[in-house]
Amino acid sequence: MELFNKSGVLVSSVLVLVGALIACQAQVDAVPSSTVIEAAAMQLGPQGQPAAERRLQEWADQGSPVAQRELALRYLSKPEKRREAKQLFERAASAGDAQAAVGLVGMAHDGASGVSGVTGGSSAALSAGRVIKEAATVNYIAH
Numbered sequence: 001m002e003l004f005n006k007s008g009v010l011v012s013s014v015l016v017l018v019g020a021l022i023a024c025q026a027q028v029d030a031v032p033s034s035t036v037i038e039a040a041a042m043q044l045g046p047q048g049q050p051a052a053e054r055r056l057q058e059w060a061d062q063g064s065p066v067a068q069r070e071l072a073l074r075y076l077s078k079p080e081k082r083r084e085a086k087q088l089f090e091r092a093a094s095a096g097d098a099q100a101a102v103g104l105v106g107m108a109h110d111g112a113s114g115v116s117g118v119t120g121g122s123s124a125a126l127s128a129g130r131v132i133k134e135a136a137t138v139n140y141i142a143h
Contacts, residue, residue, distance in 0.1 A: 031059050034066040041070035060088060068092035069100040082107070 031037075037059060044052050053074065059067035069092040075085035086107055092100030 031062050031064045031067070034064075037064060037066045037070060041074070044074065060091075063095070065092040065095040065097040065100065068095075069097050069103065072100065072103060076103075076107075 032040075037056070040052060041056060044056075053071075056067050056071045056074070060071050068088045072085040072088035072092065075081035075088070086104065089100045089104040089107065093104050
């Protein structure tokens with residue numbers, strides 16, 4: 001009888017451990033909170049870290065407006081990625097991220113001022129206005 005109790009405890013312990021491992025794996029694919037994303041973006045530094053940037057890209061692809069905005073902010077310093085930055089700002093602002101809408105307006109202003117990387121200043125300004133209106137209609141939650 002004592003042997004059965006010991007093996008029963010062992011089996012149940014193994015089952016609990018397997019369940020915990022499955023739960024941890026499921027959380028790896030989840031998008032973290034906005035605070036975690038912003039902290040990760042701040043730790044990238046001016047030179048950037050490819051692994052951290054890839055993680056931001058994954059979160060942005062999963063639909064996180066905060067990750068889209070933070071990635072767009074990273075891309076602003078890279079002339080070859082400014083078009084992608086604009087697209088990320090648009091996606092984040094359309095999802096209700098007010099800071100992304102401000103970034104989009106800034107890009108539109110830079111384009112109207114003749115800053116390279118964003119062309120069509122008036123059309124970019126119209127696009128920014130449209131996205132800000134969309135963001136205003138979404139249930140905005142401060143990040």
